[in-house]
Amino acid sequence: MVCFSSGSFDKYNFFIIEVNELELIINGEKIQIPANESTVAELLQHFSLHQKVVIVELNDEILEKENQNETRLSNGDKVEIVHFVGGG
């Protein structure tokens, strides 16, 4: 969602663009995503991870795959996205 507002203050005209974003902590890093992508499934799609084997933990709780579509994200959420890598 994008909000515009404009007006004048004293002799200056102003024009503000406010883009709604969600700030998440993904794998320990602060990352902004567009606010309209606010479910876990949409987050995965945003990073093109939806067809990968990934496991998501939201605020220290493991999220089952079948719940990714309806689980909504809020500002400040802690998201861990892990996958399988080579190992012995």
Added chain:
Amino acid sequence: MLKIGSYEFSSRLLLGTGKYSSFDVQKQAVEVSETEILTFAVRRMNIFEASQPNFLEKLDLKKYTLLPNTAGAKTAKEAVRIAQLAKASGLCDMIKVEVIGCQKTLLPDPIETLKAAEELVKLGFIVLPYTSDDVLLAKRLEEVGCHAIMPGASPIGSGQGIINRLNLRFIIEQSNVPVIVDAGIGTPSDATIAMELGADGVLLNTAVSGAKDPIKMAKAMKLAIESGRLGYEAGRIEKNEYAIASSPVEGMSIG
């Protein structure tokens, strides 16, 4: 047949998937090894590099059982969390419990390993703990319900082979669940010795991935493990101090 929990395998080689020079070499090594169990680690994903290929995507997952490990865990709590993450993939319910207590030797922390194993059994996992070759700890791990015991031959990646054959033999003799020799295997003969001692399987990674020709070594390991198993089943001869002639001592045409 190797039976672990509800699973049955015809191969007794469990292969790690770390440190290969390329996916292509790795894929061929996995194929010629005829392994049915592949280990993996669980790590944070680099979300900005989603296009990077992952070895898992190159595998026909119907052909392999995945055995994720809890490597990176230093406590039972961390190991349980990694195991739960792995299981949430929906691809596996087996877990290799690996709780490292010392970064220099990579030896497992026995107390945290036992705690993690017990908890994971309760949570319904098929649990295979990586442990030292401590005989009593192996027993305790079996008592808490582990589905296999995986004593190390020598430190991880060291390639030193089996340091303590006696302990390994004691563990094998006492165990009512499969014993899989995990870590420290360097050569095919190391794997054969483990199998001749009566191990039910061998888990190795660096011995293959670090070889000059990993594909050839994968084949060598497969044959070594089969050979050792056959030798064990056939039953070796007794050792004697002095020679015992193979040819008849009677009926000689001399004298």
